[in-house]
Each structure stands twice: as C-alpha cells, then as structure tokens.
Amino acid sequence: MNAEENGCFNDVKIINSADLLKNPLINPSPSDIRSPKFKNSKTKKVIKSFKASALKQEKFKALKLNEKITNWNCDAPPQLLPPRKFCDVTGLEAHYTHPATSLRYHNKDVYYFIQNYLSKNEVIVNEYLNLRKNKN
Amino acid sequence: MTNKLIVDYGSRYIRYNLPNSKEPLLLDNHSHQFEETMDLLLHPFTEAPSIMMTEPFCTPNHNRSVLNEMLFELYNIPRLSFGIDSLFSFDFNNNSKIDSGLVISSSFSSTHIIPVLNGTPMLLNARRLNWGLQDSIDYLTTQTRLKYPKINFSHHQAEKIMENFNKKNDNFYYSLDYFNDLKLIKENPMKYTFILQNPVKNTSINEISEKKRETGKLLQEMARERRIKKLEENKKELAALNKLLNLKLIDEYRFQNDLSKSGFKNENELLKIIKNMTEKIDLSTQKLFNPQAVEKKEEVVTKKYSALEIKELNEKREVLLEKIRVTKRLQLELKDKRSSASVKRMKSIALLSKDPNSNINENNSNAGMKRRRVTEKKKSKGEGGDDDFGLHDEDWAIYREIGNPDFEEEEEDYTLELEKIEAILKMEDVNFKPIIVDDRMVDSSNVVFKLAHSPNYDPESELTLNQMLFNIDRIRIPEIIFRPEIVGLDQMGLSELCQFILKNFEGDKKDLEKLTSNIFLTGSNFNYKYIEEKLIDSLKKNLHTDLNISVKTDMDFLNSGFRSMLNLSENENDAAFFTKEDYEEFGSSYFKESRFSNNYYQ
Numbered sequence: 001m002n003a004e005e006n007g008c009f010n011d012v013k014i015i016n017s018a019d020l021l022k023n024p025l026i027n028p029s030p031s032d033i034r035s036p037k038f039k040n041s042k043t044k045k046v047i048k049s050f051k052a053s054a055l056k057q058e059k060f061k062a063l064k065l066n067e068k069i070t071n072w073n074c075d076a077p078p079q080l081l082p083p084r085k086f087c088d089v090t091g092l093e094a095h096y097t098h099p100a101t102s103l104r105y106h107n108k109d110v111y112y113f114i115q116n117y118l119s120k121n122e123v124i125v126n127e128y129l130n131l132r133k134n135k136n
Numbered sequence: 137m138t139n140k141l142i143v144d145y146g147s148r149y150i151r152y153n154l155p156n157s158k159e160p161l162l163l164d165n166h167s168h169q170f171e172e173t174m175d176l177l178l179h180p181f182t183e184a185p186s187i188m189m190t191e192p193f194c195t196p197n198h199n200r201s202v203l204n205e206m207l208f209e210l211y212n213i214p215r216l217s218f219g220i221d222s223l224f225s226f227d228f229n230n231n232s233k234i235d236s237g238l239v240i241s242s243s244f245s246s247t248h249i250i251p252v253l254n255g256t257p258m259l260l261n262a263r264r265l266n267w268g269l270q271d272s273i274d275y276l277t278t279q280t281r282l283k284y285p286k287i288n289f290s291h292h293q294a295e296k297i298m299e300n301f302n303k304k305n306d307n308f309y310y311s312l313d314y315f316n317d318l319k320l321i322k323e324n325p326m327k328y329t330f331i332l333q334n335p336v337k338n339t340s341i342n343e344i345s346e347k348k349r350e351t352g353k354l355l356q357e358m359a360r361e362r363r364i365k366k367l368e369e370n371k372k373e374l375a376a377l378n379k380l381l382n383l384k385l386i387d388e389y390r391f392q393n394d395l396s397k398s399g400f401k402n403e404n405e406l407l408k409i410i411k412n413m414t415e416k417i418d419l420s421t422q423k424l425f426n427p428q429a430v431e432k433k434e435e436v437v438t439k440k441y442s443a444l445e446i447k448e449l450n451e452k453r454e455v456l457l458e459k460i461r462v463t464k465r466l467q468l469e470l471k472d473k474r475s476s477a478s479v480k481r482m483k484s485i486a487l488l489s490k491d492p493n494s495n496i497n498e499n500n501s502n503a504g505m506k507r508r509r510v511t512e513k514k515k516s517k518g519e520g521g522d523d524d525f526g527l528h529d530e531d532w533a534i535y536r537e538i539g540n541p542d543f544e545e546e547e548e549d550y551t552l553e554l555e556k557i558e559a560i561l562k563m564e565d566v567n568f569k570p571i572i573v574d575d576r577m578v579d580s581s582n583v584v585f586k587l588a589h590s591p592n593y594d595p596e597s598e599l600t601l602n603q604m605l606f607n608i609d610r611i612r613i614p615e616i617i618f619r620p621e622i623v624g625l626d627q628m629g630l631s632e633l634c635q636f637i638l639k640n641f642e643g644d645k646k647d648l649e650k651l652t653s654n655i656f657l658t659g660s661n662f663n664y665k666y667i668e669e670k671l672i673d674s675l676k677k678n679l680h681t682d683l684n685i686s687v688k689t690d691m692d693f694l695n696s697g698f699r700s701m702l703n704l705s706e707n708e709n710d711a712a713f714f715t716k717e718d719y720e721e722f723g724s725s726y727f728k729e730s731r732f733s734n735n736y737y738q
Binding site: 067068069070071073074075076077078079080081083084086089090091092093106107109110112113116117124127128131132133134 | 193194195196248259260262263264265266275278279282285315318322576577578581582583584587608609612619620621622623624625626627628629632633636735737
C-alpha cells in the first residue's frame with residue numbers, strides 16, 4: 001500500500017494483517033498498532049495539569065542566600081506528583097464521582113448509599129466535602 | 137548564682153522547672169491567656185529570673201515583640217533567650233559528637249524539616265508542613281461522627297485513642313504499601329479493626345422488659361374477670377331457659393305462649409340452645425378453674441425440612457429478593473425522564489395512537505400518521521384541522537391504560553411470600569443470615585455496612601448499637617503526612633519534602649551523606665509504629681543508591697528539649713541571653729541568634 005494513496009504522512013508505517021500473521025511483532029509500540037488518524041484526547045489533560053503544576057512550583061523554588069526565611073516563605077511547595085483520589089465515605093480508592101453532590105465513591109454499593117440516603121441530606125454532604133477543603 | 141526559669145513552651149504541654157531544681161514539670165496548655173501561665177510559672181520565684189524559652193519555627197516579628205514587651209516591662213525579667221525545640225532535642229540525643237543531620241519534628245500544631253550541618257542549622261533550606269496532631273484528632277472526630285450519626289463520640293475520646301506516650305499503642309500505625317493495605321482491609325475488615333464500646337446502662341434494658349411483663353399480666357387478669365362475668369351471665373340464662381322448659385310439665389298452653397313470645401318456634405330449638413349453653417359453660421369452667429384437664433386438640437404435625445427443601449427455599453428467597461429489587465429500580469427509573477424505561481413507555485404510548493386497521497407500513501413508525509390523514513381529510517372537506525379526540529366521552533378512557541403502573545401491589549405480594557419463607561428458614565436453616573438494615577439505611581451486604589459494623593450487629597440490642605469500629609482510619613490518619621491530598625492540603629508529603637530539601641542542598645556528596653545518615657524524628661505525632669521503615673523505603677526509592685540512609689527517633693520526646701536547655705543555660709558563652717537594654721536599643725522584636733534559634737531579620 002502506498003502511503004500517498006492512503007492520504008497519510010510518509011513517516012507512518014502501514015501494516016497488513018496478513019503480514020502480521022506471518023511475522024508477528026514481538027514488542028509492539030502503540031505507533032505500530034494504532035491508526036494514524038487516532039488522536040488521544042487524554043494527552044491534553046496531562047499536559048494541562050503538568051503546566052499548572054510547573055507554574056505553581058516557580059514560586060516555591062529554593063531560596064537564595066540573600067533572601068529571608070519568614071512565616072510567609074517557609075511553607076512546603078505544592079505537590080508535583082499527581083494526587084490520588086479517595087472515597088469520601090469509606091476511604092478506599094475512588095475512581096468515580098457522583099455528579100449531583102460531587103462526592104467520590106469506590107463502587108456501586110457506595111453509589112447506592114449516596115443516591116438513596118446522602119443526596120437527601122445537604123448538611124451531611126457539605127460536612128463530607130469540608131473534610132477535603134483546605135482550611136488555610 | 138541566679139536561678140533560671142527554663143520553659144519548653146509547646147502548644148499542648150508546657151515543661152518548666154521550679155527554682156533550684158532540675159526536674160521538669162508538666163502543665164497542660166489549655167488557656168490561651170499567656171498571663172495566667174506566666175503567673176503560675178513565676179510565682180515561686182522570689183526574684184525575677186532569667187528565662188530561656190522555646191518558640192516555633194519562623195515566628196513573625198510582631199508576635200515576638202509583644203512577648204518581649206510583656207516579659208521585660210510587666211514582669212521585669214533581666215535576660216531572655218529563645219530557641220527552636222526540635223533543635224534542642226536533636227542536641228540532647230547526640231551523645232557522641234554527631235553535629236549534622238536532618239531534623240524532622242512533627243508536633244501538635246505543625247511539622248517542619250530542618251537540615252543541620254556541622255552544628256549550624258541551615259534555615260534557608262528548611263520547610264514547614266501545616267499538619268499536626270491537633271489536626272488529625274479533629275479529623276478523626278468528624279469522620280467517626282459522620283460514620284455513626286446516633287452515637288456521641290467526643291473530642292476527648294479521640295484524644296485518648298490517639299495518645300501514644302509509649303509506642304506499644306497499636307491503635308494507629310503507618311502502612312508501608314497503602315493501596316495494598318486498603319484492599320486487604322476491604323476483604324477482611326474484622327482482622328484489622330479494633331472496637332470501641334460506649335458504656336451501656338444495663339438497667340434500662342431490664343426496665344423495659346419488666347414493664348412489658350407487668351402490662352401483660354394486667355391484661356390477662358382483666359380478660360379472666362371478663363370471662364368469669366360472662367360465665368355467670370350464661371348460667372343465669374340457662375336457668376331461665378330451664379324454667380321455661382319446666383313450664384311444659386305444668387301448663388302447656390302457657391308454655392306455648394311464652395315460647396312464641398321469647399322467639400322460639402319449636403320445642404326442639406329450645407332444647408338445642410339449652411344443649412349448646414351447657415356445653416359452653418362446662419368448657420369455660422374447666423378452662424378457668426382447671427386448665428390442665430382441658431382436652432388437647434389434634435397435635436399439629438411439625439414438618440421436618442430436608443436439606444433439599446431448604447435449598448429450594450433459599451433459591452426461592454433469592455428470586456423474590458431480586459424481583460423486589462427490580463420493581464424498586466423500575467419505580468425510580470420511571471421518575472427520570474431520560475432513562476431507558478421511561479423512553480420505552482413514551483414510545484408505547486405513541487404507538488397507541490396508531491389505527492390498527494390502517495394500511496400504514498410498520499417501518500414508517502409515524503405515530504401521528506392517523507391524525508395527519510384525518511386532518512387532511514377534514515381540510516379537503518373544508519373543516520378545521522383538528523382530529524376529534526375529546527368529543528366523545530369514550531376517548532378519555534385511554535388514560536386508564538396509559539397511567540403509571542402500580543408497583544405497590546406486586547411488592548406487597550412478594551414481601552408476604554418472603555416473610556413466610558423467612559419464618560421457616562429461621563427455624564430450620566443454621567446458616568440463615570437475615571438482611572439487616574442499620575442507622576444509615578444500608579444493607580448488610582454493602583461495603584459501607586461491613587466497614588462500620590461487626591457481624592454480630594443487631595439493631596435491637598443496645599450493646600452493638602453503641603459500638604464503633606476503627607479499621608481504615610488506623611492507617612489513613614498517620615498517612616495524611618505522606619499524602620496531604622487526602623485532606624485537601626496542596627503541599628508536598630513528607631518523603632517528597634525530604635527529597636526537595638536534599639536536592640536543593642548545595643554541597644559535596646559527603647555533606648549530603650552526613651545529612652541522610654543521621655535523620656532524626658521528634659514530636660508527638662511520630663510516635664506510631666513503622667515510621668522509620670516507611671521513611672527509609674520512600675527515600676531509598678528516590679535518592680542515589682550509594683547514599684547511606686538511617687533514621688533514628690527521639691528517646692524521650694516529651695522532656696528531651698528541656699534537658700538540653702538546662703545544660704545550655706549553665707554555659708554562659710553559648711546560651712544567647714539578651715538583656716533589657718538590648719531590647720530598648722535594637723527594638724522590641726530583637727533577639728540574639730544562636731545555633732538553636734531562628735534567624736533575626738529586621
């Protein structure tokens with residue numbers, strides 16, 4: 001297959017499935033397998049968060065000798081590593097969030113608990129969320 | 137020799153000494169009024185002593201100026217000296233001449249990391265984390281109060297649980313692999329919990345049962361009296377009827393008259409009724425006065441259920457439970473406009489408007505086809521463009537078909553059957569576990585229930601209602617220092633902070649090794665198990681492999697600072713005392729720097 005016929009760039013490999021059966025790739029990389037039209041939407045998010053953390057870190061560089069260390073200077077810098085999310089109700093890992101209350105939950109059991117009981121009590125929901133707020 | 141007052145002024149406890157003594161005394165720092173505590177401390181001194189005090193890392197100048205003003209002008213103290221408590225305790229723990237190390241102190245109010253090289257603290261590289269023991273106690277109280285809404289869990293109880301003056305307190309510990317530990321706790325919670333039992337008054341339980349018994353007895357007595365009264369009435373009636381009968385022998389004509397008056401048609405009726413009455417009276421006398429001699433009815437044969445039948449019953453029960461769940465879910469979904477169940481319903485309603493006798497193709501699926509044809513017809517005739525829905529009364533009958541399906545009857549049927557099956561299973565099946573619902577409307581199969589209640593939970597027994605389980609909080613609260621994102625703090629965790637400080641450290645590799653080989657931990661927030669292994673683990677992964685890393689904890693975190701301050705105060709050259717004249721000359725926030733104190737900036 002000619003690259004120009006396909007409408008793609010010249011650098012990209014185009015693999016035929018029949019050839020793959022004869023000579024299988026031992027350590028395939030994503031570029032070998034994915035089609036060139038595929039665009040990963042998650043890279044944008046990763047780049048965004050990385051830029052934001054780099055901006056934050058600029059304030060908190062190491063102090064030089066001429067500078068002072070005072071109460072407003074001595075705090076620890078913000079995190080570089082991406083923060084992990086934990087369930088508000090149980091404390092286990094949380095991969096999902098409840099849209100109406102913005103609570104994080106671990107699995108469907110906790111979801112049903114939030115849906116049937118907590119979403120009717122705004123006061124309790126706010127108390128759960130306040131545990132996650134920065135008081136300073 | 138002037139007496140000196142040495143005060144280790146912490147945010148939770150104050151350690152001080154009496155005149156001419158070297159032993160520290162403990163004082164709780166409840167009161168936020170500084171004057172009260174100073175009055176207490178200075179009272180036993182005859183003359184105003186020179187004071188050596190601790191202050192936190194990076195105190196602002198304004199706070200120190202207020203302190204200086206009060207001490208110099210109100211209490212007339214001749215000399216003052218300030219220092220950081222963690223550096224003092226670092227000094228006390230170095231019996232052999234170790235001058236450098238990384239001092240990590242996590243106390244009641246906050247934690248800070250200070251690198252020390254060859255005796256001098258490098259304060260420009262030191263950093264502070266805004267989390268301390270006070271914050272973790274607050275966090276514990278709010279979490280347990282949310283978990284158990286009906287139990288009164290006090291702040292004081294949380295303090296007692298987290299108290300850890302000796303390291304044998306197993307209540308909280310650091311986990312080396314946090315996510316793995318979370319999984320293990322989820323699978324087998326009872327292995328990792330400890331239960332806190334609030335006291336329950338036993339008398340209240342007994343009182344309730346006794347009251348019930350008393351009321352039952354009263355009712356029984358009342359019923360018996362009623363029955364006796366009825367017996368007597370029946371006997372009277374019998375006597376009257378027998379009189380009637382006896383009339384027959386005396387005067388037949390009168391007998392027939394009285395019979396018809398009292399409502400009997402025949403003699404036979406009278407006899408029947410007399411027979412019934414006598415039987416009733418016999419039975420009731422036997423029951424009331426001779427209850428043991430009552431004839432028993434035929435014994436109900438107690439059926440013994442075999443294992444197969446129990447299995448079938450269990451399966452039936454599960455099927456019924458699923459049906460109930462499905463009906464509940466359907467009910468909820470139909471309320472939501474956009475769910476698939478309500479969309480289906482709207483489609484079925486739209487299909488009703490189709491005429492079954494029409495010749496429309498089904499593929500068209502145009503619900504308003506009939507309406508359009510009708511309107512077109514009418515338009516061609518010259519009338520208005522309306523279909524005649526509503527002109528006839530029978531048209532409105534369609535709303536009865538469309539209306540929301542009633543799930544309550546189905547649910548009732550299912551629940552009745554369930555109750556019958558469960559009643560049998562309770563007696564027969566040993567492994568039968570009824571579904572329990574707790575304070576927060578959570579089922580016993582739910583993760584939230586399993587982490588909050590033990591398997592013995594019974595909503596009727598007050599003992600289990602007042603139990604609190606601590607399983608995930610045992611590792612979560614010590615972990616907050618390493619992952620402040622749990623609480624929403626946007627700061628680096630401890631291990632990351634150490635790496636940050638060591639990276640920005642300008643010096644040789646030898647100096648770096650001096651720091652890492654003498655890591656020193658103080659403070660009341662570090663006194664839980666496995667802290668040393670955790671730090672070593674996290675640092676080994678992220679620093680150079682050649683570096684030698686070793687961690688040491690304080691021997692006596694309460695009093696070590698005080699003791700080194702004592703030793704210092706006797707050495708006039710090193711102890712950085714400054715006098716009232718310095719205060720007046722250089723300004724109110726002035727203090728003399730030393731190798732234990734903050735830096736002074738104007």
